[in-house]
Amino acid sequence: MINEESLSENLKSDIKCLNCESEVSGKYCSNCGQQSDVTRYSLRYIVKHDISHGIFHINHGLPYTLKELSRRPGHAIAEFLEGQRKKHFHFFTFIIIAVLTNKVIGILGSFNYDDFNSIYNNDTVAKVDVFIKENTKIITLGVIPLQAAVSFLIFRKSKLNYSEHLIISSYIAGALLFIDLLYPLGFLVIHSKAETGLLTIVVEVLKIAYSIWVFNQFFSKMGTYSKGSTLVRSILSTLLILFLTYTIFLLIVNSSYM
Incomplete structure (x- = not known):
């Protein structure tokens, strides 16, 4: 005892x-x-110490990580990889929290993703987009290794190993899941096809811009490539990941309807 x-x-x-x-x-x-x-350990100790300090402490918990990923994401991830890990939320825990938060908000919102079908002229594209939005959490976790492989190849001169690219991809994926919360929040106030289409454009463009921003800021800090080359590679990485993701799920959706 x-x-x-x-x-x-x-x-x-x-x-x-x-x-x-x-x-x-x-x-x-x-x-x-x-x-x-x-x-x-007691219930009071768990609530007061482990939960409040581990998740909600503004100087090193989840709020701190979200703040850093929203204003200086590339620098924050670089700090974690360089060894400043005490104040940053662990990448795996961050992903789990992001997935659970997305899931809970989705359940509470109980909105219908079939509404997205109405904003597309192409039925196949609509099915792919709805499929991705309905399975965002699983897809995000599955895309992380692919995204890491793409950035590993495009930024290979940076000398980062594949595991380090996995960590970069994990933080990006977690942040994108939090951006996806704009969908259930948006559905609370929108009621038309045009508004749904606008919400989709805003959220998806924001996610693309965020990914480019993270890659550009992170690898600019390393100084391996020129500023122009870093930006081009950041855009290429993001668009290639997007292209591969939609292509893979296009094949999955088509095969499921055959």
Whole structure:
């Protein structure tokens, strides 16, 4: 049984870290980095410490990451890869939060994606777009490796490995999922075919522009390519990913209706 008193005694003695058993002096273990102020888990501790500090703390939690990804995304991702990971939300956790948020908002909104069919003249294009919007969460996770492969090839002189490109793609994908929340929010106030079409254009252009912005800012910071070359490669990466994504799902949708 966990004894809370033994935890406190161990902390007061400043003898050993409860995680790696190294000698501790100060607030953190110099060997493994664990806080020396270890408290027995309780519901109050989980809510106050793990949730509030891990997700909602403005200086390093989810709000901080969202803020950084909205105003300086390329620099923020570069900082994470360079080792400044304490203040940034982990890329995998960020993706999970983005997917869950998108799912919950989608359920609460309970809007019908079939409304998108009315804004297209081409039935196949309409089916592909509706298919993508209905399966945004799964598709986003599936596209991450593809996006990483594309950016790895186009920015190969940057000397980043494929795993690092996966991290870049994960942060972009998570951010795009948050941008997708404009759809359910928009459907609360729009009621016509023209408004639905305008919403689609705004959101999709915003997502394309954001992806280009992230790539351009990130690789400009690295200085491997000239400014013009970096911008061209950023645009090419984004459009190629978009083209491959729609092509793949066009094949899937066509095969499902055969």
